[in-house]
Amino acid sequence: MSDAFTIIAEKRDLEGKGASRRLRRLAGKVPGIVYGGKTAPANVQLVHKDLVKSLENEAFYSHIISLVIDGKAEDVILKDLQRHPSKPQILHADFQRVVRGQKMHVRVPLHFVNEATAKGVKQGGGIVSHLMTDLEINVLPKDLPEFIEVDVANLGLGESLHISDLKLPKGVESIELSHGAEHDQPVVSIIKPRGMAADDTSTDEAEGEASAE
Structure with missing residues (x-):
């Protein structure tokens, strides 16, 4: 996984807001910091355009990155x-050692599947509302997922999926749920579009029964 993304950086000696502004304006670089593990934090600088290009790939946010500092x-x-x-413009980047x-x-993105064919959309005329776009997890580096899939196929109109409903990959633990059941936040729901009356569904069903008679 660490071979998927490689970013080149250099050690940065000068500190302070003034030095960072000059770095961004004159050199086209981004100041950053690397911390964690048993090694002291290190100030670094990265080429802005290279970082921006990497950020275009969603996986970059939840992948292990090979950060090459002075070789x-x-x-x-x-x-x-x-x-x-x-x-x-990126003003600053923080990296944590693995x-x-x-x-x-780490936060990983949520990928929502079967939205167009979800029960509450296809049968109830509702729309999917994303209440969360990523999930904070606790995980070993070897088990780090690129994303977490959220299947809404069986979600009905007016219903929601919570964190506890997600099928987390092996070795992945939700940070929120580790704090207790009261932190079981809603992730996605199917809601009525504006202008849709509360009894629209029941009215349609009644009309269907009448025509059957």
Whole structure:
């Protein structure tokens, strides 16, 4: 998995907001930091366009990345990004070192399947509402999934799937559920479109029964 993404970086000696602004403006680079494990945190800089290109792939956010710093590779995960509020610019990147055999907290994207044919959409005329787009998990590096699938095929109108309803891959634990049942948040639901009356479904059923008589 660590061979899927490789990012080249350099050590960064200068610190402070002024140095970071000059780095972004004049050199086209992004300041970042690498931390975790038994090694001291390291300030790094990355080529902005290379990082942006990698970020276009959704898997980059939940994959183990080979970060090559001055020729030496380290396995890391992307932990945090700071983006400019109005420009397509990355301001800062945080990477966490991966320690083999040690569980880590990471967010992985949710992939929703069978939305068009879901019971509440096809039969009830509802629309799918995504309440979560990713899930924070606790997992060993070797078990890190690229995404978690959410199947809504049997979800009816007005119904929801919660975190506890998800089929998590082997070795994957939900951070929220580890805090107790009260943290079992809704992930996706099928809701009535605007303008759809509450008794539309029952009215349709009644009309169907009448015509059958």
